[in-house]
Amino acid sequence: MDGSMSIGIIGGAGWLGRAFAEAIVDAKIVAAGRLTLSFRSGQPTFLPNATWTRDNQELVDRSDVIIVSVRPQDWPAIDITASGKLAMSVMAGITLDQLAGRLKTDRVIRTLPNAAAEVRNSYTPWIGSQSVTADDRNVVRRILEACGAADEVKSEADIDYLTGLTGSGPAFPALLAAAMMDDAVSRGLSPDIARRSVSAVLIGTGKLLAARADCPKDIVQTFLDYRGTTAAAIEAMRAAGFESAVADGLAAALQKSVTMGQAT
Numbered sequence: 001m002d003g004s005m006s007i008g009i010i011g012g013a014g015w016l017g018r019a020f021a022e023a024i025v026d027a028k029i030v031a032a033g034r035l036t037l038s039f040r041s042g043q044p045t046f047l048p049n050a051t052w053t054r055d056n057q058e059l060v061d062r063s064d065v066i067i068v069s070v071r072p073q074d075w076p077a078i079d080i081t082a083s084g085k086l087a088m089s090v091m092a093g094i095t096l097d098q099l100a101g102r103l104k105t106d107r108v109i110r111t112l113p114n115a116a117a118e119v120r121n122s123y124t125p126w127i128g129s130q131s132v133t134a135d136d137r138n139v140v141r142r143i144l145e146a147c148g149a150a151d152e153v154k155s156e157a158d159i160d161y162l163t164g165l166t167g168s169g170p171a172f173p174a175l176l177a178a179a180m181m182d183d184a185v186s187r188g189l190s191p192d193i194a195r196r197s198v199s200a201v202l203i204g205t206g207k208l209l210a211a212r213a214d215c216p217k218d219i220v221q222t223f224l225d226y227r228g229t230t231a232a233a234i235e236a237m238r239a240a241g242f243e244s245a246v247a248d249g250l251a252a253a254l255q256k257s258v259t260m261g262q263a264t
């Protein structure tokens with residue numbers, strides 16, 4: 001698409017809506033003046049050169065591409081006509097058929113980013129409807145890659161599963177970090193040192209995994225082979241059900257993704 005493209009984000013004041021809006025402008029996909037953002041209560045102060053509105057149909061009428069970024073429970077109240085336009089959703093659980101029906105356009109994209117979009121490090125699987133064109137796919141890739149890495153997947157079932165694995169994904173290392181911090185503080189470390197040390201471990205591990213070609217499984221085995229402190233910790237965590245806790249958590253997220261969509 002040329003520089004005349006315009007984009008609208010319904011729910012542009014929210015966590016993901018703001019992350020997308022700022023990433024799109026930073027990546028120069030559109031200038032702020034070609035961006036329309038809708039809000040529900042107070043008008044936010046970020047992106048003052050964008051057009052802010054409470055009227056979602058006005059947003060649609062001003063935009064070539066519409067991104068829907070409201071919570072799934074607010075989705076049934078969205079009443080707009082986006083005929084002939086490209087519409088993209090970031091909502092968990094809402095299917096392509098539901099999107100096409102409520103937004104009244106056949107050109108729909110279902111995506112599932114994660115919270116790391118805020119720092120341009122999302123992983124975002126996506127899938128498009130039959131009517132989506134090659135140009136539409138290029139626009140979608142540019143928008144999603146402005147927020148991190150993105151993959152087109154083969155089925156909506158993949159999106160349902162990835163909603164837990166990668167959509168909710170940042171919450172899981174955060175949960176581990178919180179448990180590690182609580183343990184450190186309970187053993188007398190100051191909360192400040194506990195936070196700095198645990199954050200350094202998570203950030204360092206992320207960079208290590210990104211830099212090395214080995215699978216995480218191989219890295220874990222290398223640690224186990226020392227037969228030292230790390231092996232003692234991993235074996236105790238496994239005996240307490242670490243892997244089955246992760247599998248149960250991912251199964252619960254998958255089930256919730258499917259039922260949340262059915263409830264709307």
Ligand SMILES: NC(=O)C1=CN([C@@H]2O[C@H](COP(=O)(O)OP(=O)(O)OC[C@H]3O[C@@H](n4cnc5c(N)ncnc54)[C@H](O)[C@@H]3O)[C@@H](O)[C@H]2O)C=CC1
Pocket residue numbers: 010011012013014015016017038039040041056069070071072074077078090091092112113114115167168
């Ligand atoms: N936060 C996350 O980690 C992820 C969120 N998602 C999905 O992204 C969507 C948005 O989530 P968040 O940004 O985290 O939630 P949020 O609550 O921060 O943002 C939603 C925004 O939509 C606004 N809104 C609701 N109805 C509206 C309407 N009719 N018109 C205009 N604005 C309206 C709300 O006022 C709020 O500002 C959800 O559907 C969620 O499933 C997907 C992946 C990750």
Ligand SMILES: O=C(O)[C@@H]1CCC=N1
Pocket residue numbers: 092163167168
């Ligand atoms: O928890 C949720 O429902 C949203 C979708 C994926 C991540 N956050």
